Structure formats: structure tokens, C-alpha cells
Amino acid sequence: MTAGDFEHRNEARWAEYERLIGLMERGKAGAEAEQLPRLFRELSLDLSLAESRMYGASVTERLNELVIRGYELIYRTRRGTWENAVSFVAVKFPQAVRREWRLFWLCNGVFWLPFFAMMLSAEHDIRWIQAVLGADGMAGMEQMYGGREEQLSHLRSEYGSNFMMFCFYIYNNVAIDFRIFAGGMAAGVGTLFFLLFNGLHIGAAAGYANHACNPESFWSFVAGHSSFELLGMVVSGMAGMRLGLAILRPGRLPRVRALTEAGRQALPLIYGAALMTTLAAVVEGFWSAQGIPSDWKYLAGIFGWVVHITYFLLAGRRSGHAA
Amino acid sequence: MAEPEKLDTLQAVELAEGIEIRLRMAGPMLRAGAYAIDFLIRGLVLAVGGTAVAFAGIAIGGNVAGGMMLLAWFLMDWLYPVFFEAGKRGATPGKRAMGLRVVQATGSPITLGQAVVRNFLRFIDGMPFFTYCFGLTSCLATRRFQRLGDLAAGTVVIYDRIPKPPMVSPPPPIVAVPPPVGLTVNETRALALFRERAGLWSDGRRAEIADQAAALSGATGAEGVNRLMAMAHWLQQKRGGL
Numbered sequence: 018m019t020a021g022d023f024e025h026r027n028e029a030r031w032a033e034y035e036r037l038i039g040l041m042e043r044g045k046a047g048a049e050a051e052q053l054p055r056l057f058r059e060l061s062l063d064l065s066l067a068e069s070r071m072y073g074a075s076v077t078e079r080l081n082e083l084v085i086r087g088y089e090l091i092y093r094t095r096r097g098t099w100e101n102a103v104s105f106v107a108v109k110f111p112q113a114v115r116r117e118w119r120l121f122w123l124c125n126g127v128f129w130l131p132f133f134a135m136m137l138s139a140e141h142d143i144r145w146i147q148a149v150l151g152a153d154g155m156a157g158m159e160q161m162y163g164g165r166e167e168q169l170s171h172l173r174s175e176y177g178s179n180f181m182m183f184c185f186y187i188y189n190n191v192a193i194d195f196r197i198f199a200g201g202m203a204a205g206v207g208t209l210f211f212l213l214f215n216g217l218h219i220g221a222a223a224g225y226a227n228h229a230c231n232p233e234s235f236w237s238f239v240a241g242h243s244s245f246e247l248l249g250m251v252v253s254g255m256a257g258m259r260l261g262l263a264i265l266r267p268g269r270l271p272r273v274r275a276l277t278e279a280g281r282q283a284l285p286l287i288y289g290a291a292l293m294t295t296l297a298a299v300v301e302g303f304w305s306a307q308g309i310p311s312d313w314k315y316l317a318g319i320f321g322w323v324v325h326i327t328y329f330l331l332a333g334r335r336s337g338h339a340a
Numbered sequence: 341m342a343e344p345e346k347l348d349t350l351q352a353v354e355l356a357e358g359i360e361i362r363l364r365m366a367g368p369m370l371r372a373g374a375y376a377i378d379f380l381i382r383g384l385v386l387a388v389g390g391t392a393v394a395f396a397g398i399a400i401g402g403n404v405a406g407g408m409m410l411l412a413w414f415l416m417d418w419l420y421p422v423f424f425e426a427g428k429r430g431a432t433p434g435k436r437a438m439g440l441r442v443v444q445a446t447g448s449p450i451t452l453g454q455a456v457v458r459n460f461l462r463f464i465d466g467m468p469f470f471t472y473c474f475g476l477t478s479c480l481a482t483r484r485f486q487r488l489g490d491l492a493a494g495t496v497v498i499y500d501r502i503p504k505p506p507m508v509s510p511p512p513p514i515v516a517v518p519p520p521v522g523l524t525v526n527e528t529r530a531l532a533l534f535r536e537r538a539g540l541w542s543d544g545r546r547a548e549i550a551d552q553a554a555a556l557s558g559a560t561g562a563e564g565v566n567r568l569m570a571m572a573h574w575l576q577q578k579r580g581g582l
Contacts, residue, residue, distance in 0.1 A: 044428075061357040068360070071532045071576055082501060085361050085447065089430075092448035177403030184407030188414040195418060199463035202488050207464065260492060273491055280457040280492040287456065 020072035027063055031083065034060055038086050057087040105285065106292070108333035113285035115329065117255050120262075124254035127209055128216040128247070135220030139228040146228075149221035155229070158222060162230040162238070183302025190246060190298060194253035194290045198260075198283065205261020212254045219247075237311040240318025242300040244325045249293030256286035351484060351496075353447045363447055364499040366440045368479045371497055372472075377434030382416045418460070426455035431500065441500040445484070454493040461489035516574035517567065519556065528575055535572035538565075 034056040040046040041053065064080040114121060138145035147155065193211070200207020226235035259279045267275035304317070349365045389412055397405030424432040430449050431441040442450050442458070450458075465475030465487045475487035484496045523531070538546055543562065550557065550564040557567035 058357060061355070061359045064361075065359045071529065073532070073576075074536055081362055084355075084359065085363070088355060088361065088447060089443070089449050093428075175403060177401040177407070181403040181407035181410075184410040184414075188410040192414060192418065195460050196463055199461050202461050202464040202492065203467075276492050277494040280494070281453065284453045284456065287460070 020067075020076055023067065023070075023072055024076055030056070030059060031063075031080075034087070035083060038083070038090055041090050042086070053087065053091065057084070057091060060084055060087065105288065108336045109285050110289040110292075111329050111332035112336075113282070114252060114255070114289070117259065117282075117286070120255040120258050121251070124208075124212060124251045124258060127212040127254070128251055131213055131216035132220035132223070135217055136224045136227070139224030143228065146221045146225050149217055150225060154222070155225060158225050159230055162226050162235040179302050179306070182306070183298050186298035186301050187295060190249075191291055191294045194249060194294050195287070197250065197253045198256045198287050198290070201257025201260035201283075202264075203261070204264045205258050208254050208257030208261055212250070215250060233311055237314040238305050240314050241305045241321065242297040243318055244321035245293045245297035245300060248325055249290045249297060252286050252293065253290035256283040256290065259283040259286065349485075353445075355447070361447055363443070363496070365485045366438075366497045366499055367485055368476055370438050370440060371435075371479075371485075374432065374434040374438040374440055377437050378421070378432050379434075381433055382420055386412060386416055421459040421462075422452070422455045425450060425459065426452040435497070436500070439500050440497050442495050442497050445494050445496055450493070450495050454495050458489035458493035458495050461492055465489055515570050517570040518574050519571045520558075521556075523575075531568060531572040531575060535569055535576075538569070 033052075037046060037049060037053060037056065041050060060080065060083055064077065064084050067076045067080055135146060135149065150158070193215075197208050197211045200209075200211055223235070223239075226232060259282055260276065263275040263279035264272060270278065300321075305314070349367065350362045351365055352360045352362050354360050386409075390409055393405045393408050393412075421432050425435075425442050429436060429441065430443060435441060442455070444450055444454065462475075465478070466472050467474045475489075478487045478491065479485045482491070484490075486496060490496060519531075534549065541549070543565075546565045547561050550568050551560050553568060554560050554564055557564045557571070559567055
């Protein structure tokens with residue numbers, strides 16, 4: 018049989034297949050979609066025949082393309098459902114955080130040690146804080162938290178400013194999470210740098226507010242969203258370190274395989290971090306700067322931390338170890 | 341002898357169906373073009389949207405308008421490529437314009453998670469200072485032109501439709517001669533391809549290429565070409581008779 022005979026004999030079948038995948042690619046196929054697996058197998062066989070008999074490039078290229086198109090239709094993954102989203106929040110995310118408990122403590126350490134070091138330096142040697150914040154940073158802190166009473170709620174009295182700040186926190190803070198994650202690709206150095214930098218800077222700001230500004234106006238503002246935002250940052254650090262460790266210590270896998278594997282494991286962490294930071298932006302935009310008595314705000318802040326600790330400790334325990 | 345280095349960008353992937361499909365990997369130049377188109381589209385959307393929101397700002401308030409711009413900026417920066425690549429076509433508008441798509445290294449469509457990983461890591465690939473030096477280095481250092489994000493996600497960028505090579509009918513065979521020694525599959529394929537593509541080349545180029553196989557044909561120059569052609573003809577004829 019020559020290439021021409023082969024093409025001629027199978028032409029009708031190939032045309033039928035091509036018409037069907039054309040329809041399916043546009044999402045228009047009905048019951049005839051059932052034919053796809055059979056036609057696909059037949060076409061696969063044709064391709065391997067054409068390859069081994071060397072019928073030439075024009076036939077094999079055409080079949081190769083048709084097979085690829087069918088393959089993509091058959092192996093298309095199903096998109097997420099609401100059920101997946103619920104099970105992610107209730108089970109998969111806290112399980113993923115617990116599975117990486119070593120990274121959890123590592124990233125917490127890298128963030129909180131410099132944080133508390135800066136807080137302490139406010140009592141002993143303020144020059145550390147001055148060096149971190151700089152003149153502009155200190156002026157900004159004083160402008161926001163310097164007065165006797167709360168100033169932020171006055172700044173937010175203009176129409177739409179809450180929404181604007183919410184959007185700003187999404188734009189800024191969620192992007193920081195993503196960068197912390199991406200920094201893991203530089204063998205973890207980027208992740209550690211961002212965590213350390215944020216620890217130093219946030220610690221310095223808190224220390225300075227305590228020392229030179231009105232502490233109540235600062236703490237009552239940050240209390241509400243602190244748990245979401247800071248833990249979200251730590252969790253995105255865990256995702257980044259998962260990547261970084263795959264490069265540094267791939268174990269028995271080749272480095273690229275280890276990296277791909279780590280990318281998969283880091284996913285629930287980065288999704289969760291983005292979710293937590295988005296929630297933080299909601300709280301920070303619409304609650305933290307409202308004119309609510311400070312005691313209520315502190316209470317909300319404590320409540321947030323308790324919820325997070327219980328959530329990460331207990332949620333999804335009963336559901337076994339889902340992969 | 342070690343397997344010789346491949347010259348083309350085709351990668352064979354074996355499917356569960358027991359066949360091999362060949363994916364043609366896309367190089368950095370085309371992908372840079374796709375990126376430039378996407379960059380323009382994103383800029384255009386932000387500019388047009390920004391103007392519209394600025395006018396709407398008169399009605400909805402400047403703060404709300406400003407917030408919407410920040411949100412749009414965030415979405416365009418981080419989620420634009422994720423949205424399109426995780427979608428049905430597996431390609432951003434820029435990639436589609438350049439005829440590219442993103443698939444798993446196994447050839448199947450990518451998942452949402454893979455789109456997230458490969459695009460969030462763009463931040464590192466773009467370093468230093470958005471010059472994409474890291475990504476380019478990684479592309480050139482890997483067999484499948486993968487940037488760092490591709491490596492972590494296990495994805496590759498391929499030609500969506502393999503462009504048809506120009507077909508010129510090869511010179512008609514004169515005689516069929518069996519090759520003097522048994523040939524491996526790859527050697528047979530090389531002979532068949534030589535015959536197929538011979539129509540594209542000048543006589544001098546044909547002879548130049550045929551000289552590489554002088555050990556097989558036992559001759560150089562035009563005579564070598566003729567002998568190789570005859571062997572290719574014999575092989576394909578013979579195969580066809582099976």
C-alpha cells in the first residue's frame with residue numbers, strides 16, 4: 018500500500034474525526050461526542066502505522082496534528098466546582114499547612130524574630146528603628162498615629178475612601194504575597210529576604226508607634242486585620258520555601274522533578290495565603306479604620322488570632338489525609 | 341557512540357494510547373513577541389478602562405474610581421495570563437496571535453494550578469529589572485525552552501498548529517537499490533526525510549548533505565545523491581509492500 022492508497026482509504030474516517038473535534042473545540046457537539054474515543058483510537062493507530070511505514074511527512078504531520086487536538090479534548094481537566102472550594106477551605110488548606118509544619122515555624126521565625134527585635138529596640142536603642150524607618154517613614158507614622166485621638170477614621174470620612182483603601186490593600190498586599198512565593202524560585206533567598214524585610218519594617222513601625230506616637234490609635238487600627246495579614250504572609254513564605262527547598266535539597270528526585278513536585282505542593286498554600294490576605298484587605302478597608310471603640314477592636318483582633326490558631330490546629334483533622 | 345544532538349525543536353511524547361505525538365517547542369523570540377502583544381493589550385485595557393472610570397468618577401466619586409483602577413491594575417498584572425492560559429485555548433491573546441499555546445510536558449492541557457505557578461514565577465523570570473534575563477537563560481539552558489516558571493509548573497510552550505513545511509515534489513526516483521547494511525529506524529527516517537526535502541535544495545546543497553552519508557552511499561557529489569535517493573526509494577517501496 019502506498020501513502021496515497023493509505024490516505025485515500027482512510028480519508029472519510031479522518032474527515033469525520035476532524036469535523037467532530039472541530040465541533041467539540043467550539044463546544045457545539047451533542048450526542049455524537051461519544052464517538053470521539055473510538056475515532057481517536059483508530060486515528061492513533063493510523064498515525065503509528067504511517068510512522069512505521071514512513072508514508073512521508075505530509076500524512077504524518079496531518080495525523081500528528083489531529084491526534085494532538087483530540088488528545089487535548091479528551092484529557093481536558095474539569096474546572097473547579099463550589100464543592101472543591103468548600104473542601105479546600107475546610108480540609109485541604111489547613112491540612113497543607115500542618116503537613117509543612119517545619120516550614121511554618123521557620124517562616125514564623127524569620128518574620129517574628131526581627132519583628133520583636135525591633136519592638137524591643139524601641140525601649141533600648143531607638144536608633145535601630147530610626148535607621149529602618151528613615152525620616153519619611155517616621156513622619157508618616159506620626160501623621161497617621163501621632164495625635165491624641167484616632168486620625169485614621171477622619172481620613173476615611175470621605176465618600177468611597179474605604180473602598181479605595183480596600184483596593185489598595187489587594188493591589189499591594191496580595192501582590193507582596195505572590196512575590197514572596199516567587200522569591201522561593203531563587204533558592205529561597207527571595208522568600209527569606211521579603212519575610213525578614215517585612216518583619217524588620219513592620220516591627221520598626223509598631224515599635225515607633227508605641228514609643229513616639231499614640232499607641233492606642235495604632236494598635237486599635239491594626240488589631241482587626243493583623244492575624245489574617247501576617248499569617249497570610251507567613252503562609253506565602255511557606256509556599257516560597259517549598260520551592261526553594263526543592264532546589265536546595267531535592268532529595269532522591271532530579272532537581273527539575275523535585276521542583277515540579279514542590280510547585281504542586283505549594284499551590285494550596287499560595288491559594289490560602291491569597292484568600293487570607295484578601296480577607297485582611299476587607300477587614301482593613303471596612304472595619305479597622307471605623308470609629309468603633311478601641312476595646313471592641315482589640316476584642317475583634319484577639320478573636321481573629323484565636324480563630325486562626327484553632328483553624329490551623331483542628332480544621333480538617335477528621336477527613337484523613339487527602340492527597 | 342552517544343546519541344547525536346538533535347537539531348530541530350520537535351519533542352516526541354509518548355501517550356497512553358501507545359503512540360508518539362510530536363510537539364514543536366516555541367523559542368524565546370516568538371514568546372517575546374507574544375509577551376509584547378499581551379503587554380500592549382494590557383496597557384490598552386488599562387488606558388481605555390482608566391479613561392472610562394475617570395469619567396464615571398464624576399458620578400461614583402473619585403475614590404471609588406481610583407480603587408477600581410488599582411484593582412484592575414492588580415488583575416492585569418497577576419491574573420490576566422492565568423485566566424487565559426487556564427482557559428479552553430491554553431493561550432493568552434498574545435500567544436494565540438503568535439500561534440502558540442501552553443501545555444503540560446506530556447502534551448495535555450494545563451491545569452489552573454500550573455497556570456498559577458508558571459505565571460506567578462514570572463516575577464523571578466523577569467529579573468533583573470524586567471529584562472527577562474533569568475527566564476531567557478533558563479530557556480536557552482533547557483532542552484524544551486522552559487523558563488523557570490515552566491520548570492516549576494511542568495509546562496512547555498508549543499506551536500499550536502505546526503506550520504506546514506513548503507512541499508516541493510522530490511526528484512522522481514530512477515532506480516530502487518537496497519542499502520548495503522541494515523539501517524536503524526532513525527537512519528531510515530533520515531533517508532526518507534532527505535528524499536522528501538531534496539526538492540527544496542539546490543544541487544550543490546544536496547551533494548553537500550549527501551556527502552555526510554558518503555560511508556553509506558560509497559560515493560560523493562551527484563553520484564552520492566543519486567545512490568541515497570535510490571536507497572530511500574527502495575526503503576519506502578519495500579515498506580509499502582508490507
